[in-house]
Each structure stands twice: as C-alpha cells, then as structure tokens.
Amino acid sequence: MRLFAAVPDLLLRVSDNGALLGVQRPQAFGLPGASEAAPGSRLEDALPPEVAGPARARLAEVCAGTPLLFDVRRDDRVWEVRMVPAPPQEALLLVRDVTDSRGDTERLRLAAALFENTSEGVLVADAGWKIIAVNEAFSRITGYGRCEVLGRNANSFLRSGRDPAFQSTLEDVLAQQGSWQGEVWSRRKSGEVYPQWLNIIAKRDASGSITHYVESFSDLSDRGRLEDRLAYLAHYDALTNLPNRVLAQDRLERALAWADRRGQRVAVMCLDIDRFRAMNEERGQALGDHLLREVADRLRRLASRTDTVARFGGDEFLLVEEALRDVDHARRIAMRVLDALEPPYLIDGEEHRLSASLGISIYPEDATDVPSLVQNAVAAVGSARGRGGNGYAFFSAEATVQAHEQHRLEEDLRAALGRGEFVLHYQPKVDLQTGEIQGTEALVRWRRHANGALIRPDRFIPLAERTGLIVPIGEWVLEEACRQTALWQSTGHPELDVAVNLSPAQLWDPDLPAKVRRALERSGLAPCYLELEITESLVVEDPERAAKILGELKQLGVSFSIDDFGTGYSSLGLLRRLPVDTVKIDKSFVDDIPHQADAIAIVHAIISMGHSLGMRVIAEGVETEEQMRVLQQHDCDLLQGYHFSRPLSTHDLEHFLNAPPPVSVV
Missing domain, CATH: 3.20.20.450 (EAL domain)
Incomplete structure (x- = not known):
C-alpha cells in the first residue's frame, strides 16, 4: 500500500470474505458515509451502503479474476468505484471523485455537438489562416466540402478579391481587440457572391500569442429576401396586392398637395361590400378571400379612371380620383364602380352576387386634410348603407350628425378621468x-357616465x-x-x-x-x-x-x-x-x-x-x-x-x- 500513498483516492485491499487487509484514505477524502475503518474491520464498515453493497455482492467474482466498475452519485458529485483482482484471493478497491473530469468530457461533447449542429457556418484556422476545421453548416452555406478546404489559406481561398487593405485592418483589429464582427461579401463555390454576417475571434495561448482564429458566419441572403417581403407588405395588401392603408394615405397626401397647387378638386371614395361579414361567417373565409380578390381585380381595371385603388382592411376599399372636374364627375365614377361590381362572380362553378355601399367626400369642400376626408367618406358610407346599400352617398349635412356626436364624445372624454369612468x-x-x-x-x-354603456376603444382612443x-x-x-x-x-x-x-x-x-x-x-x-x-x-x-x-x-x-x-x-x-x-x-x-x-x-x-x-x-x-x-x-x-x-x-x-x-x- 506504500506505493499508493500519494494517490488522492480511497484505496482498500480486501480479502475474499470481505475483511479489510489494508486502507489508504487521503485526509481530505470527501465521499459521504465513508468512515475511518482500520484493517481487520469489514468492507461494510468503511463504505456507504451504495458502494459496499455492490462491491460485497461481486467480491468473490472479482477475486476470481473479473474486474468491476460502477458509479455512485452523492450530493451532486460522481464517484467511480473500480475493483480489480489481487492474488491470492484478494481484491483492490479504488474510489475516485470523477465529477470534474466527467464534466470536462461532457462539456467537450456538448461543444462538439454545438460545432456540428449550429445553423451558422464555423471555420477554425491556425495563426497563419490555414484552415484546420469546418462544420456542416460551412459546407451547406459555401458549397465547399471539408476535403476541399482543409489545409488551404482562408484569406487567399475564401476571400479572394477582397480589398487587401481591409484584410490588413482586420488583422490589426484582431491583434488589438481580439474580435471583429460585421457584414461582408463572400463567394460560394458556385461563384455566387452573397452577403454574410461574419464574427471572428482570435484565440491566444498563455503567453498572449495568437494561435487560432475562429470564424462564425450566417447567410444574409434569406434575411434580405425577408426584408424585401416585409417592405412590400408595409405598403401592399397581401391578399389583393393592392396598396394598403399606409400607401393609400401617402398617395392621398401627395394628391392633395398637387391639387392645392393647381387649384383642383380630389374625390375620396370609401367602398364597403354589403353584408360581407355575414356571408363570410356563413360560407367561410376561403370564399370571402376569393371574392375580395375578385373585387380588387375589378377595381384595379378601373385604375385608368381612378388614380389610386387600395384595400383599407376587411371588406373596405378606398378610391382616389385626382383632377376631379365637378361633383357630377364623382357621381359618374361612383356609378361605374358599382356597375363593375354587379356582374356575378363565378367561383368553383357557383355564381355569387355582391353589392356595395360607396361614400364620397370632396377636397376641398368637405375637408382639407387626409384623416378628415377619409372619415367623411366613411360617414357617407353609413348614409348609403342606411338607404339599403347597393348605392352611393356624398358627405353632406346629414353626415355631420356624427361630427356633433364626436364633439360630445370629446367633452365627455375630458371629464371621464375625473369621474373614474x-x-x-x-x-x-x-x-x-x-x-x-x-x-x-x-x-x-370607458364606461360612459351618461348611460353606463362601454364605449369601444376604436371610438375614443383615436379621439384621445x-x-x-x-x-x-x-x-x-x-x-x-x-x-x-x-x-x-x-x-x-x-x-x-x-x-x-x-x-x-x-x-x-x-x-x-x-x-x-x-x-x-x-x-x-x-x-x-x-x-x-x-x-x-x-x-x-x-x-x-x-x-x-x-x-x-x-x-x-x-x-x-x-x-x-x-x-x-x-x-x-x-x-x-x-x-x-x-x-x-x-x-x-x-x-x-x-x-x-x-x-x-x-x-x-x-x-x-x-x-x-x-x-x-x-x-x-x-x-x-x-x-x-x-x-x-x-x-x-x-x-x-x-x-x-x-x-x-x-x-x-x-x-x-x-x-x-x-x-x-x-
């Protein structure tokens, strides 16, 4: 046992009947339940049950020549128990704390898994930029297999054509700061040039010298396509491909500025499909969407006469006619719109008929700003719908009733906070x-004081x-x-x-x-x-x-x-x-x-x-x-x-x- 005096583990020499023949126990040995048993005592006296039990059960087998290895977990620590035969008819039992080494192994395994399974391309190069490792994502993004890049210089191979001054500056930054990231252009094996978000880290040894460079990068091509799509959806309706509310309001602002300079009129027309919500609920959203696309196509074909056709949301469309000659001109446009929507819609072999209510407001007579013109056109839709639908109405004194209601609403809104409404x-x-x-x-x-009814947010939030x-x-x-x-x-x-x-x-x-x-x-x-x-x-x-x-x-x-x-x-x-x-x-x-x-x-x-x-x-x-x-x-x-x-x-x-x-x- 003197040979093992320097070993930082618990070492026992045991006879085939379980008697302790020798004990080497480090002073700081920390296995819970292990005691200071002396030679002559039993195996069970020196070790906790979860170690002594399996060891005693297999002792005869070990003494006969079959080694035994098992783990024990106690208090977030892992202990390895190893038993080997020691003639004649004896066994050596070693108990070692392997928590840290097992953790290191697990961390290495996880790091390797992350390296291979991350969606970003990863390249490892030595201090001279010679490539020594790449992952699967690298090959997927660049088109190069491992065997095509290992041993080659990353700068001359992957970054050919890049400004040498940039590479020199990059190496200076890495030497001084240890890392760099930014958007660069790179080239695939196919020759395609693509945008890349690149992150480079310089790894150093104990003396501070750079030993390796680790690059990770992601392909920004998909991000660019997504940004293009989101930019399109910011201005156009995804269902009908018509301009949406944002773009329509922007065009209307421009139309008003142009009309103001030239002393002309502009007609703003809001169109709602009659009873569309009920039909959508009864027949399903798929049919409703199909009908909305058909309506959009018919309105689009009128674009030569109406400068802007847009979908404002739901079944609401907006039409803007610039250079309006007179009120009769607006009336004729409204009738053409309603006539265009009247023929049946043939969908999946079945005919469907639609009608619409159209409200019209005129610049500058009815309002001189975009929100008011649109609001007045919407109010006029209510007038047309109140007459049974399938028609049009101009904003008029009748529609100003709603404006008075808005004024009363504002007065009540100002008092609502004090009243706790x-x-x-x-x-x-x-x-x-x-x-x-x-x-x-x-x-x-808002629970309005006058009648206790809840006011919808869309009625008072814009006003607020x-x-x-x-x-x-x-x-x-x-x-x-x-x-x-x-x-x-x-x-x-x-x-x-x-x-x-x-x-x-x-x-x-x-x-x-x-x-x-x-x-x-x-x-x-x-x-x-x-x-x-x-x-x-x-x-x-x-x-x-x-x-x-x-x-x-x-x-x-x-x-x-x-x-x-x-x-x-x-x-x-x-x-x-x-x-x-x-x-x-x-x-x-x-x-x-x-x-x-x-x-x-x-x-x-x-x-x-x-x-x-x-x-x-x-x-x-x-x-x-x-x-x-x-x-x-x-x-x-x-x-x-x-x-x-x-x-x-x-x-x-x-x-x-x-x-x-x-x-x-x-």
Missing part, C-alpha cells in the same frame, strides 16, 4: 409550451390621441395595471406579468421613465413583470430617439414588445439595435392561416427571425384551433386571442386564473 380589461396570454396563462395585456375601456388626452389616460392605465398585477401576484399568481400599450404621445413624453418608475414603486410590482408595448410604425418614426428612450426605460428592468410586427417599415438592422424582448405577429397575418401558404410562410419567417435575435414571439388574434396548431408547429412562444379568452374584467379574470388551463397544447 375608465376600467381595465385583461386579455390572457397563453404559453404554448405549458398551456398556462403567462400574463395579460391591459386594455382600457388627437386631443392629447391619451397621455393622462395612459398614465392611469400604467398605474392601475401595475397595481392590479401586483395584487394578483400576492394572492396566488406570483409569476403573472402584464403588457401595457404605449401611444406615440406617451413614448415621446420626457417624463415617461419617471412615470414608469413611480408606477412600479407605488404598486410594488417588480420591473421584470411589466412589458411596455409599442408599435412598429412608432419606432420607425424616429429610430434614434426611440432607441434612446427605450434604453433609459430598459435600465429600470422592464421589457419591451413590438406590436403589429411585419406591417410597418422597420428593418432587421433597426430591430437589432433596440432593446426589444418580444415581437408580436399582427392579427392580419394570423387571420390568413391556415388557409394561405403565403401567410404561413410570413409567420414562420417572423418567428424564425425573432428567435434568431433572442426574442420571444407572440401571435395576437388567434381565434381557431387550426390557427393555434399551425403557430404551435412553427414554435411560436405565446398566443393571445378569442380562442382562449376575450378581454376580461378584473373579477372575471380572477375566476379565469383559478380555473384549469384554458387550452390543451398537447
């Missing part, structure tokens, strides 16, 4: 991994934004949402979080960080449970300013989500610069799944992009089991919509939280 409803957000409610979105409702009342209303929403969520956490729902929408006026409010801090302090809600939700278009309005404000708020510990993602102008580069934690897929995309492959592809692209940037992805407006399953298949993280629950009052949500999970995600 606002309430919050909460729509649950469901975790797709567990089916549990992960949090809620706080949505403001136009009048500036959205700032105090938003502050109240923030305070109340934090207070109520903290209360729910204290009564059995400790992980519940809450999302609060920020309007443009709130985001640009210089006191916003102080208001958020005050709401958190008063309520006792931890910042990590508050999510501030902003729209994509709001960020694009002033990216640098938005990034600065979001950065200040992020220091408080709150999180951020981008609402209506994919409908605005933002690029992935902009999104990467913002401290955003979650992207929300707009309902307009969710509505078109599972029936439209284009919509599914877009949703998949947004989910993949969000995950690649380390963000969670939530889909809003989920209304069917099919939509939920498609989103689940594409690894969406969270869902929200009427399939799970409508927005609930505080009282109703408390019952909802205490009920079984709202949906099975198995």
Whole structure:
C-alpha cells in the first residue's frame, strides 16, 4: 500500500470474505458515509451502503479474476468505484471523485455537438489562416466540402478579391481587440457572391500569442429576401396586392398637395361590400378571400379612371380620383364602380352576387386634410348603407350628425378621468409550451357616465390621441395595471406579468421613465413583470430617439414588445439595435392561416427571425384551433386571442386564473 500513498483516492485491499487487509484514505477524502475503518474491520464498515453493497455482492467474482466498475452519485458529485483482482484471493478497491473530469468530457461533447449542429457556418484556422476545421453548416452555406478546404489559406481561398487593405485592418483589429464582427461579401463555390454576417475571434495561448482564429458566419441572403417581403407588405395588401392603408394615405397626401397647387378638386371614395361579414361567417373565409380578390381585380381595371385603388382592411376599399372636374364627375365614377361590381362572380362553378355601399367626400369642400376626408367618406358610407346599400352617398349635412356626436364624445372624454369612468380589461396570454396563462395585456375601456354603456376603444382612443388626452389616460392605465398585477401576484399568481400599450404621445413624453418608475414603486410590482408595448410604425418614426428612450426605460428592468410586427417599415438592422424582448405577429397575418401558404410562410419567417435575435414571439388574434396548431408547429412562444379568452374584467379574470388551463397544447 506504500506505493499508493500519494494517490488522492480511497484505496482498500480486501480479502475474499470481505475483511479489510489494508486502507489508504487521503485526509481530505470527501465521499459521504465513508468512515475511518482500520484493517481487520469489514468492507461494510468503511463504505456507504451504495458502494459496499455492490462491491460485497461481486467480491468473490472479482477475486476470481473479473474486474468491476460502477458509479455512485452523492450530493451532486460522481464517484467511480473500480475493483480489480489481487492474488491470492484478494481484491483492490479504488474510489475516485470523477465529477470534474466527467464534466470536462461532457462539456467537450456538448461543444462538439454545438460545432456540428449550429445553423451558422464555423471555420477554425491556425495563426497563419490555414484552415484546420469546418462544420456542416460551412459546407451547406459555401458549397465547399471539408476535403476541399482543409489545409488551404482562408484569406487567399475564401476571400479572394477582397480589398487587401481591409484584410490588413482586420488583422490589426484582431491583434488589438481580439474580435471583429460585421457584414461582408463572400463567394460560394458556385461563384455566387452573397452577403454574410461574419464574427471572428482570435484565440491566444498563455503567453498572449495568437494561435487560432475562429470564424462564425450566417447567410444574409434569406434575411434580405425577408426584408424585401416585409417592405412590400408595409405598403401592399397581401391578399389583393393592392396598396394598403399606409400607401393609400401617402398617395392621398401627395394628391392633395398637387391639387392645392393647381387649384383642383380630389374625390375620396370609401367602398364597403354589403353584408360581407355575414356571408363570410356563413360560407367561410376561403370564399370571402376569393371574392375580395375578385373585387380588387375589378377595381384595379378601373385604375385608368381612378388614380389610386387600395384595400383599407376587411371588406373596405378606398378610391382616389385626382383632377376631379365637378361633383357630377364623382357621381359618374361612383356609378361605374358599382356597375363593375354587379356582374356575378363565378367561383368553383357557383355564381355569387355582391353589392356595395360607396361614400364620397370632396377636397376641398368637405375637408382639407387626409384623416378628415377619409372619415367623411366613411360617414357617407353609413348614409348609403342606411338607404339599403347597393348605392352611393356624398358627405353632406346629414353626415355631420356624427361630427356633433364626436364633439360630445370629446367633452365627455375630458371629464371621464375625473369621474373614474375608465376600467381595465385583461386579455390572457397563453404559453404554448405549458398551456398556462403567462400574463395579460391591459386594455382600457370607458364606461360612459351618461348611460353606463362601454364605449369601444376604436371610438375614443383615436379621439384621445388627437386631443392629447391619451397621455393622462395612459398614465392611469400604467398605474392601475401595475397595481392590479401586483395584487394578483400576492394572492396566488406570483409569476403573472402584464403588457401595457404605449401611444406615440406617451413614448415621446420626457417624463415617461419617471412615470414608469413611480408606477412600479407605488404598486410594488417588480420591473421584470411589466412589458411596455409599442408599435412598429412608432419606432420607425424616429429610430434614434426611440432607441434612446427605450434604453433609459430598459435600465429600470422592464421589457419591451413590438406590436403589429411585419406591417410597418422597420428593418432587421433597426430591430437589432433596440432593446426589444418580444415581437408580436399582427392579427392580419394570423387571420390568413391556415388557409394561405403565403401567410404561413410570413409567420414562420417572423418567428424564425425573432428567435434568431433572442426574442420571444407572440401571435395576437388567434381565434381557431387550426390557427393555434399551425403557430404551435412553427414554435411560436405565446398566443393571445378569442380562442382562449376575450378581454376580461378584473373579477372575471380572477375566476379565469383559478380555473384549469384554458387550452390543451398537447
């Protein structure tokens, strides 16, 4: 046993009957249950049962010449027990702590798995840039197999044609800073030049000398195509390929500026298909979408007479006629539009008939700005529909009744805060991994003092934004949402979080960080449970300013989500610069799944992009089991919509939280 005195392990010499013949036990040996047994005692006296039991059971077999090896786990440590025969009729038993070495092996195994299975291409080169290893993703992206690149110089081979000055600067940066990343152009084996996001790390030895370079890169070609598609969808409707609301309003602004300079009129026409919603519910969305495309095609064929034809959403279309000669000219256009929609629509061998209600407002007589002209045209649609539909109406004194109602609404809105007429409803957000409610979105409702009826948000939120009342209303929403969520956490729902929408006026409010801090302090809600939700278009309005404000708020510990993602102008580069934690897929995309492959592809692209940037992805407006399953298949993280629950009052949500999970995600 003297030969093993320096061994840092427990070593026992045991006879075939279990008696200890010799013991070498290090002073710091830490196996729980191991005792200071002396020679002459039994094996069971020196070792804990999980070691002594197997060793005693197989002792005779080991003494006869068959070695034994097994592991024991105690208190997060791993102990290796090795028994070997030692003639005559004896055995040596060695107990060693192998936790660290096993951990090193596991870490090496995981690193190798990551190297081979990551979606990014990886290249390892020595200090002279000679390639010594590449992974499968490298071959998939570049087209080069391992045998074609190993041993070759990365600079002369993969980066031929690149500016030598750039390579020299790159090596200087790596020598001084140890890493570099940026967008570069590279060349595939096929000769195709493609954009690449490249990250290079210089590895050093103990003396500080560079020994290796590790490059990882991703192909930005797909990102460019996705950005092009999102840019297109920011301006055009995915179903009909007509200009959408954003582009139509921009064109209308230009038309008004042109008409103002030339002293001309412009007609704005809003068209709604009569009874379309009922037909869609009765006959199904697929038929409704087909009819909308057919209507769009017929309106598009009138484009020579109407300068802009756009889909505003749902079954609502907008037509803009520039250089309008007179009111009769607008009337004739309206009649041609209605006549064009009248012939039957033949779909799958079946005829369908549609009619529409058309509202008309004239610049400059009815209004001189885009929102008012559109609003007046919409009001006139109501007049046409009130006459039975299948006709047109001009904005007139009759339609001003609605304007007076808006004025009264504004007066009541100004008094509503003081009267305590606002309430919050909460729509649950469901975790797709567990089916549990992960949090809620706080949505403001107005219970009008005059009759106690709830006013729809789409009636008073735009009014609040136009009048500036959205700032105090938003502050109240923030305070109340934090207070109520903290209360729910204290009564059995400790992980519940809450999302609060920020309007443009709130985001640009210089006191916003102080208001958020005050709401958190008063309520006792931890910042990590508050999510501030902003729209994509709001960020694009002033990216640098938005990034600065979001950065200040992020220091408080709150999180951020981008609402209506994919409908605005933002690029992935902009999104990467913002401290955003979650992207929300707009309902307009969710509505078109599972029936439209284009919509599914877009949703998949947004989910993949969000995950690649380390963000969670939530889909809003989920209304069917099919939509939920498609989103689940594409690894969406969270869902929200009427399939799970409508927005609930505080009282109703408390019952909802205490009920079984709202949906099975198995």
